[in-house]
Amino acid sequence: MNIVDILEEIEKVDGEVYERFSPRRTAMKEFFNIGKKVSLAAIPMALGSMFTKAYGQSTLPSGVKAVLQFALTLEHFEAAFYTQALKATGGADFPGSAQGTLDKTAIGIISGHETSHVNFLKGVIGSDAVAAKASYDWTASGAFPNPFAVGNYGVFLAVAQALEDTGVRAYKGQAPALVGQGGVLTAALNIHSVEARHAAKIRYMRAQNGFAIKPWITGGNDSGVPNAAAVYAGEETTTQATISIIGINATAVNAAAASESFDEPLTTQQVLDIVKLFGVS
Amino acid sequence: MKNLQEEKEMLQEESSIFNSTLQRRSFLQYAGAGAAGIALIAAGCKKDRNNPMEPGKTGVTLDFKDDFGVLNYAYALEQLEAAFYIQVAATPYANISAAELAYFKDIQFHEIAHREFFKNALGAAAIGSLEVDFSKINFADRTSVLGTAKAFEDLGVSAYNGAGSLLKSTVYLTLAGKIVSVEARHAAYIRELISPNSFSNVEVVDMVNGLDKSRNPLEVLAIAGGFVKTKINVTNFNA
Incomplete structure (x- = not known):
């Protein structure tokens, strides 16, 4: 994904996008030529301000903006979760991790992505982007012990798994609202698959730390956490678009594989009901 | 329908x-x-x-003028992936661990499920079966198999990510979304087997915005084509 692709996609929907950005298309090209010389770190900022200037707060279609704000609300929460986890150990490996530094590095990578998603979405939404909460309830209103306390590494990974799988399902559920939106849809899909990579990695980390679980979702709630039932509601389905996947066309696809092979979306309300326990709204 | x-x-x-x-x-x-x-x-x-099972010398055509073209594009990629993992599961590489074999069998069935789903969903509009060419892969060698699996999974993720904006139907978009995240899970797992903590490294995720890759059909087929004997024609797609 690069910004020229995004703009070209938007141009398909909004033929005047370049005019919105600048009175002259050539000026845009100049911007990109200059952009190539700017350090990579400056791009999210530049990208964000470009979108904001192009549409202003009144012209980003309201349905699109609502999706982006919702996504940002979740990304703030995820980013804060990992930031808190890394802060709690003061830079040391997670106590109780069988993988030591490898696990700490993995959480650092995921944390970095979530923070990047926050900054990216803030940039696209503009100046009225929703802010992070001052604090979150990391026990989900008492559903779990403090995931960051020493001795609770297993809880931390379980909550992380639930958050990542929720993130995957949340983005999937928003995609239909972005159909026909070109670059904005593509960007959302690009975040969606990163969340799925995270989810698989966290699940793999749990397996390496002794909890029997696969990188993919088997049946419904396979997290081992009864309180996470809502996160996996509907994941057990084995029928797609009225087509039964079990034994499809006389293959040996069983119920487990049929559920694993398709991840399911969550509605906005289902996601909000899950995360409100953490103080997210 | x-x-x-x-x-x-x-x-x-x-x-x-x-x-x-x-x-x-x-x-x-x-x-x-x-x-x-x-x-x-x-x-x-x-x-x-x-007689869709015999594309013959003319190959198959992906016509992107409507959503069926996009679905057939996905069907083509799933055929390729399924054929690969069927071979991996049938002739496991030397000294494969029980855990790795079990997961490769899982992935095999996921890809078969995807392939057969598209075949049934497309019905009469489905392209025929593709003939694959795995002559470059050494199925007895773990490095060769994992490297190919990684390439296929990352390619699949980028293909679905790039194809989403081509779809007009929200139903098909959601279905594609249901599949791409499973491909991303595969990609992450296989990457971990190759190199710990490479699940979403800079090869696939840009570190500035945290975005996965997208590829358009021409870019994807240029890569996938190296593993397919059947000619795949593309019409009504402009990069």
């Missing part, structure tokens, strides 16, 4: 007769310039459709 498919198929046939290799005029001359000639050729097309 079936009726809609048949309708669309008829439209596709009508337009393809006149827009493909022969121009309408020369086509009519060639066919004897009569309605009977058109009917004959149309019947010939119908017959091809009834």
Whole structure:
């Protein structure tokens, strides 16, 4: 994904996008030529301000903006979760991790992505982007012990798994609202698959730390956490678009594989009901 | 849905007769310039459709003028992936661990499920079966298998990510979304087998915005084509 692709996609929907950005298309090209010389770190900022200037707060279609704000609300929460986890150990490996530094590095990578998603979405939404909460309830209103306390590494990974799988399902559920939106849809899909990579990695980390679980979702709630039932509601389905996947066309696809092979979306309300326990709204 | 498919198929046939290799005029001359000639050729097309298992020398065509083209594109990629993992599971590499074999069998069935789902969903509009070419892969060697698996999974993720904006139907977009995240899970797992903590490294995720890659169909097929003998034609797609 690069910004020229995004703009070209938007141009398909909004033929005047370049005019919105600048009175002259050539000026845009100049911007990109200059952009190539700017350090990579400056791009999210530049990208964000470009979108904001192009549409202003009144012209980003309201349905699109609502999706982006919702996504940002979740990304703030995820980013804060990992930031808190890394802060709690003061830079040391997670106590109780069988993988030591490898696990700490993995959480650092995921944390970095979530923070990047926050900054990216803030940039696209503009100046009225929703802010992070001052604090979150990391026990989900008492559903779990403090995931960051020493001795609770297993809880931390379980909550992380639930958050990542929720993130995957949340983005999937928003995609239909972005159909026909070109670059904005593509960007959302690009975040969606990163969340799925995270989810698989966290699940793999749990397996390496002794909890029997696969990188993919088997049946419904396979997290081992009864309180996470809502996160996996509907994941057990084995029928797609009225087509039964079990034994499809006389293959040996069983119920487990049929559920694993398709991840399911969550509605906005289902996601909000899950995360409100953490103080997210 | 079936009726809609048949309708669309008829439209596709009508337009393809006149827009493909022969121009309408020369086509009519060639066919004897009569309605009977058109009917004959149309019947010939119908017959091809009834034998989708044999794409033959002309290959298959992905026509991106509507969502069926995108779904067939996904079907083509799933055929490739399924064929690969069926081979991996049937002839596991040397000294494969029980855990790795179990997961490769899982992935095999996921890809078979995807392939068969698209086949059934597309019905008469489905392209035929592709003939694969795995001569570059050493299935006895873990490094070769994992490297290919990684390439296929990352390619699949980028393909679905790039194809989403081509879809007009929210139903199909959601279905594609249901599959791409499973491909991303595969990609992350296989990457971890190759190198710990490479699940979303800079090869696939840009570190500034935290975005996975997207590729358009031409970019994807240029890579996938190295593993497919059947010619894959693309129409009505502009990069």
